[in-house]
Amino acid sequence: MKRLVILCCLLLAAAAYAQTPEPAVNYYAKDGTVQASDGTVYSIYGSDFPNISISNAQNTCLALNADPNLYYKDGRVVETVEEYESTGGTVTEKGVFARVFRELFTDEQIAALRSLRWPMTVMYAVNPEDGTTFEVSFVIGNYPELTSLPPDFYAKLERRLKEEVRWHVNDFSKQLKYVFGTTEVKFKQIPLTSELEEKPAE
DSSP: OOHHHHHHHHHHHHHTTSSSOOOOOTTTSSSSEOOTTSOOOOEEEEEESSEEEEEETOOSSTTTTTTOBBBBTTOBBBOOOHOOOOOOEEEESSTTTHHHHHHHHHHHHHHHHTTTSEEEEOOOOOOOTBBBEEEEEEESSSSSSHSOOHHHHHHHHHHHHHHOBBBBEEEGGGBBBEEEEEEEGGGGGGGGGGGGGOOOOO
């Protein structure tokens, strides 16, 4: 009898250990809005799609219903394909994206995100006068690795990108009220701690 009781206890313990873990919380499971603890409100669209748009509700240029056109500073609309193809710019600091993402994501998160087909694209609205980023929005793959990150995480990421990403725009773009930039985040290019090169001793 005693042996039977011990066996039952062991079976119950094994069953409890083998239970499927709770699924990760999906903060973006439905369209609408979510709010970070600092008061930042995000508009969510595409919760049932392979990719979800997360856009600061205060955005105007990158809002979901934003006017897709670009404008000259005198108010004229940019109309031709040639004009649009003439816009352009580059990030002034090489490696800024890898640095920001490495500092905000853990090694475990980066490793998991490397296996995803299309994890994240970041879009920027840029002031041509000084190259500053004044709006940011995210398009994330509908993966638990990204949908389980709370609004506070995206708010922090947005702040860092606005503060640190600067652009050098071409002369044509400087005639416009604003221009757009896009970054497809390649997590395979973001080093893990073990992959960082050791600095030589001074």
